[in-house]
Amino acid sequence: MPSHGKGKLGKSNRQSISRRHLLRGAAMGGAMAMAGCLGGVEGDGETFVEPITVDPTNYQFNHLNLQHPFSHAMQSDQLQRYFINDGTFESYAVNIEEFEGDTAVLKVRDDLTWHNGDPGDPVNADDLYTKLVTDAIIGDTMSTLWTDIQRDGDKSVELTLDGTINKNLFRDGLNYYWLETPFRLYKDYVERWEDATTDDEIADIRNDLRNDSFDEEKVKGNGPFQFEERDNRHLKMSLYEHHPDADNINWKNWELRKVSTDTASVLLGGEVDGIRNYSAPETVFEQAPDDLLNAQLPALWGHSLPFNHEDDDFSNIRVRQAVSEFIDRQACADNYGRLGQPVEAPSGLVGNIDGQNEPSNRWENKVSDEMAEQLYRYDDPERGRELLRGEGYQKDDDTWYRPNGDPFEMTIKVPAGLTDWHPVYQTIVDNLENEGIGAELQRIEESTYWADHYTAGNYKVASTGWTLQRSSPYYVFDMYYNIDTEFMNLDPENLEAPPMGEPDGELQSVDPRGLMEELLVAQDEEEATAITDELAWITNQTVPMLQLNEINDPVWFYTDDWEVPDPDSEKYQSKWPLWWFPRNGDMQAK
Amino acid sequence: MYILKRLGQAFVTFVAVITVTFGLIRAMPGGPADYIRARVMRNRGSEGVSMSEINSLTEAYTNFDPSTPVYVQYFDYVTNILQGNLGQSVSFAGQSVNSLIIKAAPWTIFLLTIAILLTFAVGIVLGAVMAYREGSRFDTGSTVLSMFVNSVPYYVAALLLVYVFSIQLSIFPQSGNYAVGLEPGLTPIFIADVFYHAALPVASLVLTGFGGVAITMRGNSIQEIGEDYIRVAHLRGVPGRRIAVRYVGRNALLPMYTNLMISVGFMFGGSVILEQIFAYPGLGNYLLQGIHARDYPLMMGIFIVITAAVLICILIADLTYGLIDPRVSAGEGKEAY
């Protein structure tokens, strides 16, 4: 999809990708070989080819308009780099100059210039200011952390934070941000925002901003490659020599090529030089030629089974727990394929898989050792049966009946197009069927699924991811107790959970939102861990959605023309290798 | 008079189709915002949209003013269409439906024209030969073959062709309309490459389509061969080749003329799947994107273009049929009993 630069997960393997037909010419027929000669741009070590599935002439250049936007990660720079394996940050386009009390000062990297000249105008405070203001207009993550903003000199912006925000949370919030908002393009919106006083006015600005489309290709970028040309089959960017890291790049062009939506063929056919993220089916791993390298990094994401908390059955915490006991998360992960590992203790803690597709216990670092031990594992079907019986459910002739005598049945709704999700939920169907609970999978066209089923809270159990791809537990809890509450009909104000460490204890009233507010401004790590412990326990026991597995994103490179680090290198453990390697000199044309 | 009446009928049909599709599309649940919602939900967290914003997006992405009464929307829409203006696409920001269709239609028409012509050419020749050798081994073999290929869905054939010719043998490209890097133009190489890329999509239509044509042609021909006038012609000493081509061939072909025109509509519909499999940038491809994105103007536009194409074909068939077959008169419609 168009917004290629963003950390879009390839959760569906029906994305797309194309090139090496031409490039490799392996066993090509006559006409193709002929066309290949003419294509002529390939395999010369000058151009890196990446796949897209849309017609490039349909792009427009306002990335905030969600309809076919173009904004590429090589065209503009990411604010910072985050290493998943050890949880550290490294500033890139923007540096945190000061972080003290409730003030944060962010500064744009020196020597960064826009692609509008030779060299173009410097990227300055105005542009960073624009980035943060447009973010506030659309109401994204960062904007929830500050209350006031002003320019601070030529290159810096000063934020007045919403309290003494925990620095780690602030830094985690900065992930997935790109500096792609030149002030000159968004000037009107920024000024309107400054004048706006009511929410309605901001809604109007947002409306206009979301519908605007630009065609100023060059101005959009400040990254190492600048927009060059496009037609209906490809979009070409060329090296921008004034970028501070341009010296690390020993080739000239970066090309996006329109290919089939069948990514497997594109990759195996060698039509591209690399793919940022493609969750390939097993056959592709097996069939991959020797010079096709793949490496993995955690997606910080996984599948989950959200419950409708107003459902007759699942409004009962004990029923949610019981069903969780019946579900074999290991089988779910196995059936997803080699890129998945089960969630060990479903409690909203990210870090169950490492870069080598092996189980990881990184999640334990987010809570105290004691809590890591205490969090309930949900792997005891016998306890599940007891819980159900305790709530008045009955099992006769291998079938479970609800307290009112009806058979206990459910439909699991899944988006039809995301076929790689289906094995996970099919496994749940089979687990439940074996236990005597009627279950079936309903595949629903994707747009309809999200719009009319999941976000409309129109389901008994459904399917979705269990994180927002951030590793701090805060953002996961934020998803459960603030963002997705209306989708799951969850009422965090009236939530009950057993006391810490006693899964079968008496239910007590809990207040996840209050705890989260404390967590947001917790200054010392001990305090933060204690609060996280509590939130993790609440999540672990109330099971707002059952976290099933955590998956890896594989990145693919053809190493015949390109030199990249070994797959087990830690350099891969930061999103996304394909964007960082060129900038750091870790990728070289042969 | 007949022509006028027929034109009038076509016009009524056209407006009726617009009305039906307009109604259906307006009845579709949700709107363009649904698609945005879906995209956001799918890429949660990594793309700059917060969930709190999702609901307000519904208003940001609507392509018609919900406050206008539906009949006014309808009237405006029909008036615009009749002036050749299909509106603005919603999912392709800043592009008109007209420009998208102009971009896509030539590819679909190119693909389908070749496919239809080849299907009928192969089918008719094979059918005629089968009829002349009725009962022979060739006839039996070809009949079974024809029936078999006729029962293979074209998309199944497409997948198999891709497997064999593109993946295993690497003879044909798997997708696209021409090689990247080629400068579009009327150069021999470009044209050759376009045909080369069209080979598999066309083959999947032709291979699964010719059987049906052949069987029909065979049946028609056998029937004609049995007619008295053929026997008479033989007795009169008309040369066999002349009988085969001028008498039998011509009369067996006539009933298929309408089939040909009607199959245009079928093929247009089928292009949705075919273009999806081959990532071919034609109308079907855009239609599917339009449906996924709930892009009403785009969907309507493509519907209307396809409908118009089918209508024109049927109209041509009706109007020219009388010229080809003098026996046909236009008087079927009298009130009977």
Added chain:
Amino acid sequence: MAETNSTFDATDDRDSTSDGSAATRSELYKEWLDVAVLAPLRIAWNDWRTKTGSLIILFYVLMGTVGPYLVPAPTQGQGPQLAGPFQSMSYPLGTNKIGASLLSEIVYSTPPVLKMILAGAVFSTVVATIVGTVSGYKGGIIDSVLTTLSDIAMTIPGLPLIILLIAVFEPESPYLIGIFLVINSWAGLARSIRSQVLSIRDHSYVEVSRIMGASTPKIIVDDVLPNIMPYVLINFVNSARGVIFGSVALFYLGFLSGFSNNWGITLNEAFTNAAIYSLDGIYWLVFPMIAIVGLSFGLVLFAQGTEKLFNPRIRARHAEAVDDTAPYEE
């Protein structure tokens, strides 16, 4: 094809006998059934294509009715993941990504497919026959209205229309899906039936009935329908084939929701799991393909075998058989 009804000219004799004799109503219907359906079927049965076709169809019907009792339902872990075919009796056709037996998947897809086919074929044939006969027989304004309606239905591009309808109504029942899949395919059939009827309505025996004061519905049922029955039968089978093609395509594209197993879903799973890229994996794609092609081949064979009823020259050869088996023929 105007002359194809010679064999059935006997019908007007039947009319006169039945009017004059004390035959009961049920006997009349039996006669009607025999003349209109059974006799042609008997003729057709002599054709190997009909026989083979019927056997294939019967096989699928058995697979759809008895099959689910013989084969366990598909669940994960019936065998190892992605096991090849012909290795174990518990998963004779191999397994898919979650280790479910392909045979089970294919068998359990059959009942919903058969339901869809049945609903779709019945719907389109009935609508087409009613519209076609009425419009052909009545003529005039009714004809113009019905013809215009069929024209409209015929002109709207089929598959896109179906996709649209499915998006609007989200049908889940296989019967409903079957009907949606043929939502406009009755139109073509209605038009051909209309032209058949046009040529029949001026036949002398129809004229006789009319003069004798029979009502229009009676004439249509007694005199017109028996003549077009073989044609209707063939089209029943053709729209059945259309339903298979359409349903598999839409499941493949992910537009159809619902719970049913379907060969299209299996096909799609195989395709998106890149089964097509290795010789070891291709079985996953091939078996559902065989299931789809097999059933539609059976239907095509059956239709082709029965089609000869139209061709007087071929039929003449079987005339005697008709005499032997159909007592109402002269």
